[in-house]
Amino acid sequence: MKQVTIKEIAEKTGFSVNTVSRALSNRGEIKKETADLIRQKAKEMGYLPNLLARGLSGKRTNTIGLIMGETQNPYHWPVVGVIQKELTRRGQNLILANSEETAEGLYNAVSIMLSSRVDGLLMFYPDKGEESLHLLQKHNVPTVLLATHSNVPISYIEVDEEKEGYLATSYLLDRGCKKIAYISRDEDTLPSKARQKGWAKALKERGLDCSAVFTADSSLQGGNRISASTDFVSLGFDGIVAYNDLIAIGIMHNISERGYAIPEQISVIGFDNISYGEYSYPPLTTIDVQKEEIGRRAVEMLMGHIGYKTEYNKVPFEKVILESKLIVRKSTR
Amino acid sequence: MKQVTIKEIAEKTGFSVNTVSRALSNRGEIKKETADLIRQKAKEMGYLPNLLARGLSGKRTNTIGLIMGETQNPYHWPVVGVIQKELTRRGQNLILANSEETAEGLYNAVSIMLSSRVDGLLMFYPDKGEESLHLLQKHNVPTVLLATHSNVPISYIEVDEEKEGYLATSYLLDRGCKKIAYISRDEDTLPSKARQKGWAKALKERGLDCSAVFTADSSLQGGNRISASTDFVSLGFDGIVAYNDLIAIGIMHNISERGYAIPEQISVIGFDNISYGEYSYPPLTTIDVQKEEIGRRAVEMLMGHIGYKTEYNKVPFEKVILESKLIVRKSTR
DNA sequence: TTGAAAGCGGTACCAC
DNA sequence: GTGGTACCGCTTTCAA
Numbered sequence: 001m002k003q004v005t006i007k008e009i010a011e012k013t014g015f016s017v018n019t020v021s022r023a024l025s026n027r028g029e030i031k032k033e034t035a036d037l038i039r040q041k042a043k044e045m046g047y048l049p050n051l052l053a054r055g056l057s058g059k060r061t062n063t064i065g066l067i068m069g070e071t072q073n074p075y076h077w078p079v080v081g082v083i084q085k086e087l088t089r090r091g092q093n094l095i096l097a098n099s100e101e102t103a104e105g106l107y108n109a110v111s112i113m114l115s116s117r118v119d120g121l122l123m124f125y126p127d128k129g130e131e132s133l134h135l136l137q138k139h140n141v142p143t144v145l146l147a148t149h150s151n152v153p154i155s156y157i158e159v160d161e162e163k164e165g166y167l168a169t170s171y172l173l174d175r176g177c178k179k180i181a182y183i184s185r186d187e188d189t190l191p192s193k194a195r196q197k198g199w200a201k202a203l204k205e206r207g208l209d210c211s212a213v214f215t216a217d218s219s220l221q222g223g224n225r226i227s228a229s230t231d232f233v234s235l236g237f238d239g240i241v242a243y244n245d246l247i248a249i250g251i252m253h254n255i256s257e258r259g260y261a262i263p264e265q266i267s268v269i270g271f272d273n274i275s276y277g278e279y280s281y282p283p284l285t286t287i288d289v290q291k292e293e294i295g296r297r298a299v300e301m302l303m304g305h306i307g308y309k310t311e312y313n314k315v316p317f318e319k320v321i322l323e324s325k326l327i328v329r330k331s332t333r
Numbered sequence: 334m335k336q337v338t339i340k341e342i343a344e345k346t347g348f349s350v351n352t353v354s355r356a357l358s359n360r361g362e363i364k365k366e367t368a369d370l371i372r373q374k375a376k377e378m379g380y381l382p383n384l385l386a387r388g389l390s391g392k393r394t395n396t397i398g399l400i401m402g403e404t405q406n407p408y409h410w411p412v413v414g415v416i417q418k419e420l421t422r423r424g425q426n427l428i429l430a431n432s433e434e435t436a437e438g439l440y441n442a443v444s445i446m447l448s449s450r451v452d453g454l455l456m457f458y459p460d461k462g463e464e465s466l467h468l469l470q471k472h473n474v475p476t477v478l479l480a481t482h483s484n485v486p487i488s489y490i491e492v493d494e495e496k497e498g499y500l501a502t503s504y505l506l507d508r509g510c511k512k513i514a515y516i517s518r519d520e521d522t523l524p525s526k527a528r529q530k531g532w533a534k535a536l537k538e539r540g541l542d543c544s545a546v547f548t549a550d551s552s553l554q555g556g557n558r559i560s561a562s563t564d565f566v567s568l569g570f571d572g573i574v575a576y577n578d579l580i581a582i583g584i585m586h587n588i589s590e591r592g593y594a595i596p597e598q599i600s601v602i603g604f605d606n607i608s609y610g611e612y613s614y615p616p617l618t619t620i621d622v623q624k625e626e627i628g629r630r631a632v633e634m635l636m637g638h639i640g641y642k643t644e645y646n647k648v649p650f651e652k653v654i655l656e657s658k659l660i661v662r663k664s665t666r
Numbered sequence: 667t668t669g670a671a672a673g674c675g676g677t678a679c680c681a682c
Numbered sequence: 683g684t685g686g687t688a689c690c691g692c693t694t695t696c697a698a
Contacts, residue, residue: 003450003472005675016685021677029683046471051448052389053675056690061385066429071414072608074407081404084431093445096399096429098417112426115384117336138379139336220612253612275405279553279586281614338691349669354692362667386691389674 004047013041024049051093055117059310063093064302065113067123069101073218073246074274075291076124079146082295083122090303092119101187103129114139120302125150127190142305142315144298147289148190155305155318157298161191161271164287164324165198168241168269171285171326173206175333177239177267181212183226183251185243192243195271199241212237216247223250233260238267239332245270249280252331256281267332271324283329290322297322337380346374357382384426388450392643396426397635398446400456402434406551406579407607408624409457412479415628416455423636425452434520436462447472453635458483460523475638475648477631480622481523488638488651490631494524494604497620497657498531501574501602504618504659506539508666510572510600514545516559516584518576525576528604532574545570549580556583566593571600572665578603582613585664589614600665604657616662623655630655 006020013020015038022030023038024047055061064087068076087094095116097109106129113121114135120142125133133152136143145156165182172180182199185192200210214230216222223242232240233255242248248270252262262268262282270277273288297320309315339353346353348371355363356371357380388394397420401409420427428449430442439462446454447468453475458466466485469476478489498515505513515532518525533543547563549555556579565573566588575581581603585595595601595615603610606621630653642648 003675007675017676018678018686019684021675022684025677027677031683034683048444048448050389050450050675052385052394052450053690054677056383056385056389056692057675057677058690059677071417072410074410077404077410084404084429085433088431088441093449094429096417096427098421100418100421108421111381112384115381116426117383117385220608224612249612256614275553276609279557279582279609280612281589336691340691350692351670351694352668354694355668358693360693364667367667383691386674387693389676390691390693391674392693 003050004042004045005050006047009038009042009045009047012045013038060119060306061117062091063095063116063118065095065097065116065118065121067097067099067106067109067113067121069099069124069126070218071098073244074276075244075246075272075289078275078291079295082292083299086296086299090299092303099123099126099129101126103132106132107135110135114141120144120306122146122298122302124148140309140313140315142302142309144302144305146298147294149319153317155301155316157294157301157320157322159289159294159322159324161194162198162201164271164289165195165241166202167198167324167326168195168271168287169199169202171328172239172241172267172269172332173202175267178208179212179237180208180239180241181214181232181237182210183214183216183223183240183242183247185218185247186215186222195241195243216243216250218244219246220250220253223247223252224254225250227251227254227258231258233258233266238265240266240268242268242270245272245274245277245284245286248284248286248331249277252280252282252284262331263333269332273327278329280331282331285329285332286327287324288327289324293322336383337375337378338383339380342371342375342378342380345378346371393452393639394450395424396428396449396451398428398430398449398451398454398456400430400432400439400442400446400454402432402457402459403551404431406577407609408577408579408605408622411624412628415625416632419629419632423632425636432456432459432462434459436465439465440468443468447474453477453639455479455631455635457481473642473646473648475635475642477635477638479631480627482652486650488634488649490627490634490653490655492622492627492655492657494527495531495534497604497622498528498574499535500531500657500659501528501604501620502532502535504661505572505574505600505602505665506535508600511541512545512570513541513572513574514547514565514570515543516547516549516556516573516575516580518551518580519548519555528574528576549576549583551577552579553583553586556580556585557587558583560584560587560591564591566591566599571598573599573601575601575603578605578607578610578617578619581617581619581664582609585613585615585617595664596666602665606660611662613664615664618662618665619660620657621660622657626655
């Protein structure tokens with residue numbers, strides 16, 4: 001079907017395109033009856049605004065870009081879910097792209113967003129590809145980083161991962177663990193390093209050795225694999241701090257398969273509090289990151305920045321650090 | 334930063350906007366040196382095409398819409414993942430919207446897609462809101478439904494859920510189960526009904542009663558809850574066919590907590606083969622739906638339809654039914 | 667092979 | 683309050 005345009009509505013109603021335009025975007029001075037009549041007619045004709053045209057001529061596109069990385073990590077979805085909801089609620093549309101977790105992929109994704117003339121951008125930043133961030137800055141696009149920060153002054157909502165690592169490790173220590181390994185993620189990312197740092201700090205405080213660092217893919221399989229190739233229990237470990245829940249659950253699976261008892265012989269703790277953790281075997285003790293809150297705050301902050309930008313033509317720098325808390329379940333003694 | 338336009342490039346290079354346009358979208362006749370020179374200059378100036386303008390004047394937007402429902406169901410993630418990858422590979426952009434799983438939400442989502450002038454649409458159809466589908470038809474937008482079908486002639490990729498239900502139930506029966514319950518999802522959706530039908534068919538074939546239908550939310554919690562309020566084992570059930578893996582895992586969790594042994598006292602089987610299933614306790618026997626394949630085929634089909642439409646100005650109707658297969662793990666005897 | 671000019675569907679500014 | 687009109691940035695005839 002040929003799309004109905006405001007011009008056609010103008011012809012049918014006898015008003016000018018200008019008047020029709022204002023009636024349909026309820027803006028500017030216009031008599032109420034005129035507006036009602038036009039809207040009525042528009043509805044009848046099945047009019048749907050052309051967002052491309054609107055975005056091209058207007059100052060804003062009412063479109064926000066979201067760049068994801070690991071689509072398969074359950075951690076991200078609750079964040080994406082609230083972002084979607086919050087944006088819809090505010091009448092903003094959403095364009096999605098993926099960084100493929102490479103610098104090049106990120107650059108492409110950012111370029112697409114820029115080309116799409118998004119009003120603002122939300123991204124899970126894979127802490128590589130600073131040039132992408134510079135590009136963003138150059139184009140002056142309001143951006144909020146989700147659950148990370150960068151060296152470039154771009155706003156972000158994040159969590160204090162080092163503190164999380166410290167919190168988790170201290171808990172294991174308090175419960176009597178003596179030899180605790182840290183499982184980092186494959187590509188050493190900022191959050192993984194930060195949690196490791198917190199882990200090391202807690203161990204050092206008690207005069208313990210902090211060299212037992214292993215590496216796994218950020219996935220259930222990754223956890224399973226590292227445990228399959230490394231028999232933590234027989235190596236004398238009685239505690240494992242895994243970079244995230246996915247890895248932790250993978251490890252637990254393998255440890256149980258080997259016939260060891262969790263938490264009696266070894267405690268396992270993860271991070272993120274993904275929904276599945278409550279249903280793993282045993283239910284996973286973890287550090288809860290306020291995922292929904294990250295999404296909500298990020299959208300709020302972004303909208304604020306967009307407003308600020310349209311007013312003063314510069315985008316502010318702002319940051320928020322959210323508190324995480326321990327969720328004790330059954331994988332730790 | 335002010336965006337660079339082709340007009341500016343035209344001024345700098347001394348060519349006309351037309352020539353620049355063709356050089357940048359490598360289209361039409363143009364001397365190679367001219368093109369190279371223009372592209373070079375464009376790069377230098379940091380030119381990024383304005384997709385809004387391009388979409389407005391051209392025939393296509395190179396943008397595909399994706400409408401999701403349950404963002405939180407892991408079942409969807411791999412599908413979305415490949416869709417994203419496949420679209421990126423083909424230079425297509427992605428707009429995301431959510432139906433909130435209501436007819437109204439779906440209608441809004443579809444409207445946004447139409448307003449965004451997407452070339453094509455992919456959707457997880459929550460089998461309600463036929464009017465949304467009619468709207469789509471009216472606007473002649475190529476659409477492929479993911480993992481469902483509808484009464485409206487719109488193309489789809491789906492699985493034969495009834496057959497799946499039959500397959501799962503028959504397996505339990507073959508392994509000696511005598512009394513098998515079906516857990517449907519809260520809102521009786523098409524796939525849930527279809528699997529139930531298959532379950533009933535298998536039972537009837539053996540002259541068994543098929544009235545034991547319970548209902549749960551499509552979530553881990555939902556499964557846990559129904560099992561918490563209904564002690565299946567003490568009611569004499571020795572088998573459970575759950576609408577999906579999420580519910581199945583939730584139920585297993587609760588059954589284990591009650592102190593019953595799976596599969597010795599009761600077998601549990603799910604559908605979808607989500608990644609958690611391999612790591613649940615016990616590892617879940619399930620029916621594998623080819624999730625990546627659904628995404629891949631859907632994109633392929635959609636692109637085909639878009640091409641067809643630009644040529645003949647009508648969108649074809651096509652359907653694909655994918656085979657599912659049993660994955661035996663440890664939750665069934 | 668290249669250029670001029672007319673849209674694409676809206677918005678916004680300036681008259682009336 | 684309403685209408686005329688010049689754009690927004692790009693593609694697409696049609697000429698040259």
